[in-house]
Amino acid sequence: MFDAAHAYRCTHRGKRIGSFGACEVLSFHATKVFNTLEGGAVVTNDDVLADTMRLMRNFGFAGYDNVIHDGTNGKMVEASAAMGLTNLEALSSFVEANRIRYEIYRDRLADVPGVELVLYDEREENNYHYIVAAVDIPSRVTRDQLIDVLHAENILARKYFWPGCHRMKTYTGTAPTVSLQHTEQVAERNIVLPSGPSLTVDDVHLICDVIAFACERGIEHP
DSSP, X not given: OEEOTTOTTOEETTEETTOSSSOEEEEOOTTSSSOOSSOEEEEOSOHHHHHHHHHHHBTTBSSTTOBOXXXXXXXXXXXXHHHHHHHHHHHHHHHHHHHHHHHHHHHHXXXXXXXXXXXXXXXXXXXXXXXXXXXXXXXXXXXXXXXXXXXXXXXXXXXXXXXXXXXXXXXXXXXXXXXOHHHHHHHHHEEEEOOSTTSOHHHHHHHHHHHHHHHHHOOOOO
């Protein structure tokens, strides 16, 4: 099984996401490039697995009052389906808006000290939905300080995915302590920047101005 939550309308090595492994899981949460407000999908070419998942989606029912498998209520409601159909019509324009904003970030942040944007592979089809950067030396501010600066300017940037799951209280109390050095290094440096059609091009330039100013000059301490 592959987690393809963020990868709707992307390819890997020229092959469309959704056709890898026994199955792939897609998220249609409201934060995704294609959304149905809530929900998602599991895609597979395995007929037996597909039949099993259909049972699981509907309480394990196979016919009237005939439960033959463990299940839950995983059906999509009509309002979410209607939202999905509407968003499908506009999906190409969403992706194009994301691409334009990504390219501005890419060009504007290329020479900012200590900011390394995660670049999309232009040989592939991308949805350009997430703008992810790593903040490190020689930036004059840390990742956390940069987020504080952006928030002070009402710019909603986030630490993403931070902390790593192995550091969250829910899991640290039930599993042996583990050290995932690379995960922690990435989690401590990464920042996700605003994007999407509702963000104007001028907004993106302003965000880049704030980032450049902070990373080049640092912050003054009283």
